[in-house]
Amino acid sequence: MSELRKDPIVGRWVIISTERGERPMDWRQESILKGGGGVCPFCHGNEKKTPPEIMAHRPVGLLPNGPGWDVRVVPNKFPALQIEGELEPKGFGNYDMMQGIGAHEVIIETPSHSKDLADLTVEQICNVLLTFRDRTLDLKRDPRFRYVLIFKNHGSAAGASLEHSHSQLIATPIIPKRVIEELEGSKCFFDLKGRCIFCDLIQQEQDAGQRIVLLSESYIAIEPFAPRFPFETWILPKHHFSHYEEMADNLYFELAEVLKETLGRINQVLGCPPYNFMLHSSPIQGGEKVEYHWHLEIIPKLTKIAGFEWGSGFYINSTPPELAAEELRAATMA
Amino acid sequence: MSELRKDPIVGRWVIISTERGERPMDWRQESILKGGGGVCPFCHGNEKKTPPEIMAHRPVGLLPNGPGWDVRVVPNKFPALQIEGELEPKGFGNYDMMQGIGAHEVIIETPSHSKDLADLTVEQICNVLLTFRDRTLDLKRDPRFRYVLIFKNHGSAAGASLEHSHSQLIATPIIPKRVIEELEGSKCFFDLKGRCIFCDLIQQEQDAGQRIVLLSESYIAIEPFAPRFPFETWILPKHHFSHYEEMADNLYFELAEVLKETLGRINQVLGCPPYNFMLHSSPIQGGEKVEYHWHLEIIPKLTKIAGFEWGSGFYINSTPPELAAEELRAATMA
Numbered sequence: 001m002s003e004l005r006k007d008p009i010v011g012r013w014v015i016i017s018t019e020r021g022e023r024p025m026d027w028r029q030e031s032i033l034k035g036g037g038g039v040c041p042f043c044h045g046n047e048k049k050t051p052p053e054i055m056a057h058r059p060v061g062l063l064p065n066g067p068g069w070d071v072r073v074v075p076n077k078f079p080a081l082q083i084e085g086e087l088e089p090k091g092f093g094n095y096d097m098m099q100g101i102g103a104h105e106v107i108i109e110t111p112s113h114s115k116d117l118a119d120l121t122v123e124q125i126c127n128v129l130l131t132f133r134d135r136t137l138d139l140k141r142d143p144r145f146r147y148v149l150i151f152k153n154h155g156s157a158a159g160a161s162l163e164h165s166h167s168q169l170i171a172t173p174i175i176p177k178r179v180i181e182e183l184e185g186s187k188c189f190f191d192l193k194g195r196c197i198f199c200d201l202i203q204q205e206q207d208a209g210q211r212i213v214l215l216s217e218s219y220i221a222i223e224p225f226a227p228r229f230p231f232e233t234w235i236l237p238k239h240h241f242s243h244y245e246e247m248a249d250n251l252y253f254e255l256a257e258v259l260k261e262t263l264g265r266i267n268q269v270l271g272c273p274p275y276n277f278m279l280h281s282s283p284i285q286g287g288e289k290v291e292y293h294w295h296l297e298i299i300p301k302l303t304k305i306a307g308f309e310w311g312s313g314f315y316i317n318s319t320p321p322e323l324a325a326e327e328l329r330a331a332t333m334a
Numbered sequence: 335m336s337e338l339r340k341d342p343i344v345g346r347w348v349i350i351s352t353e354r355g356e357r358p359m360d361w362r363q364e365s366i367l368k369g370g371g372g373v374c375p376f377c378h379g380n381e382k383k384t385p386p387e388i389m390a391h392r393p394v395g396l397l398p399n400g401p402g403w404d405v406r407v408v409p410n411k412f413p414a415l416q417i418e419g420e421l422e423p424k425g426f427g428n429y430d431m432m433q434g435i436g437a438h439e440v441i442i443e444t445p446s447h448s449k450d451l452a453d454l455t456v457e458q459i460c461n462v463l464l465t466f467r468d469r470t471l472d473l474k475r476d477p478r479f480r481y482v483l484i485f486k487n488h489g490s491a492a493g494a495s496l497e498h499s500h501s502q503l504i505a506t507p508i509i510p511k512r513v514i515e516e517l518e519g520s521k522c523f524f525d526l527k528g529r530c531i532f533c534d535l536i537q538q539e540q541d542a543g544q545r546i547v548l549l550s551e552s553y554i555a556i557e558p559f560a561p562r563f564p565f566e567t568w569i570l571p572k573h574h575f576s577h578y579e580e581m582a583d584n585l586y587f588e589l590a591e592v593l594k595e596t597l598g599r600i601n602q603v604l605g606c607p608p609y610n611f612m613l614h615s616s617p618i619q620g621g622e623k624v625e626y627h628w629h630l631e632i633i634p635k636l637t638k639i640a641g642f643e644w645g646s647g648f649y650i651n652s653t654p655p656e657l658a659a660e661e662l663r664a665a666t667m668a
Contacts, residue, residue: 306487
């Protein structure tokens with residue numbers, strides 16, 4: 001069982017694996033060990049090499065844990081958090097901790113080993129996005145969880161340990177610090193102005209135009225004004241939605257179009273870089289929020305994070321977002 | 335001139351280089367470009383290959399910018415911030431920005447290319463630590479600056495672009511977000527309890543013993559209770575000091591002994607890993623702080639940061655600090 005521990009100074013929680021504690025040499029081979037001896041556990045036909053599936057998108061009549069699927073969700077074989085058990089929060093002097101309870105799932109985006117998310121059809125990407133929604137709606141019913149974070153590590157430099165295209169989901173019993181910061185910042189703005197800050201920024205970006213990557217009927221993709229990383233790109237719904245999982249069906253299809261085109265432009269300009277994306281939505285418990293607006297943050301992995309960034313939380317970015325947006329807009333798509 | 339820009343949602347500042355904006359392909363070769371054509375600009379005899387020195391530790395009678403030095407401080411040739419100019423803060427709709435004013439200096443820790451910080455004598459490390467102090471005391475007199483962050487990137491994976499052993503200093507006109515979080519957290523604790531939280535933690539760690547790496551008369555090196563990274567190690571003065579630069583001279587010598595031994599133990603257990611260290615001290619303007627305690631954070635660079643960490647600020651650490659401390663205590667030193 002892993003443990004959730006809280007830093008007593010800044011309140012940041014970490015997940016510590018206390019039981020299968022790795023000896024100093026162990027993690028050096030982690031990526032090789034997880035490779036599963038050369039056979040990809042995410043490929044079509046290898047369904048038995050993963051833990052039993054949680055859900056899958058496959059035609060009616062076909063059996064679970066067999067072939068024929070489009071999108072498949074399985075528990076992570078090396079979960080950071082365990083699904084079974086109670087939180088048992090406790091303190092010890094200045095220290096706070098609880099059991100490492102949560103869900104850690106893998107969303108296999110395609111049965112084909114050679115395709116990346118951006119290569120899939122809009123329909124297939126839409127199935128992935130609907131799967132994100134469906135898993136969130138399911139986990140929302142578990143009162144132990146307060147947040148569902150969906151993210152993707154694409155490429156080894158971005159932290160992916162398997163190259164077959166997949167995303168991940170971690171449901172946590174506490175709201176992550178970075179999300180709390182966004183929630184507090186937008187609450188503060190709403191209290192002052194009576195408006196959602198994201199809605200305000202979308203308006204300002206549409207007026208300015210210089211940081212827009214693309215616009216569709218319902219979405220905007222921008223380079224944010226103060227990006228931490230070169231070519232950091234955000235996708236936001238133009239209308240106010242606090243929860244990703246609560247939108248009308250057609251909006252996921254349109255999001256798939258926008259995501260495919262955005263990733264395609266990033267791939268073209270930067271030569272298919274490793275990247276991460278993170279879906280920031282409202283906490284799953286508690287209803288609609290007037291002050292918070294879900295969005296997807298995409299960060300191509302181009303630079304190394306060094307001591308200054310770790311020590312300060314202050315980022316140095318040598319590519320102005322206006323220039324990055326110009327390059328992405330100019331990319332000619334196949 | 336670079337620009338400081340503030341994220342309007344979470345208040346995080348970033349440094350954007352707007353003028354010499356790098357084209358998408360440029361930063362791929364950054365480490366090679368900075369290598370200076372195979373001649374190390376930090377080596378003894380190559381003093382003319384750096385900008386003119388700011389200060390150096392060399393015997394009386396020898397000339398600046400020539401050989402004979404032990405420790406040498408020069409402006410960073412590719413500074414993130416410019417020393418000349420005024421801040422000129424301004425707003426634009428929801429966005430806040432100011433000119434990228436600050437100091438960005440390199441502390442060359444030894445004239446020898448082949449030595450790392452941990453290989454130097456205690457006397458030489460002490461000279462480096464006193465140089466950190468002296469540069470901070472000097473920059474403190476500039477009213478445009480509010481914080482001085484000293485940090486080290488050791489090894490390419492930790493972000494170092496030159497292998498010759500060096501640290502860096504960045505003086506900023508705003509207090510970095512990560513430091514604000516620590517200041518706010520410790521202020522909150524002080525308001526509640528009337529004690530410095532770091533002093534409290536030092537006491538709790540001494541009582542528990544299990545996360546101690548080493549103890550000297552005036553310092554403690556520990557693995558923190560909730561470390562973000564495997565083998566993350568903090569060095570703190572046992573007595574309360576809010577400002578690194580305000581200690582008695584003998585405490586820097588003892589710190590050099592503790593730092594040398596701590597790095598030596600990390601090198602032995604982990605096989606000389608790349609690492610970062612960051613010196614967290616109080617803001618330079620404003621006097622002694624009863625609630626904040628300077629400390630040095632060392633993070634060996636062993637794991638990759640991926641989407642979950644970026645998206646959540648929540649870290650997964652597979653090495654419990656109690657195990658890491660045990661390994662570091664057990665290391666037999668040469």
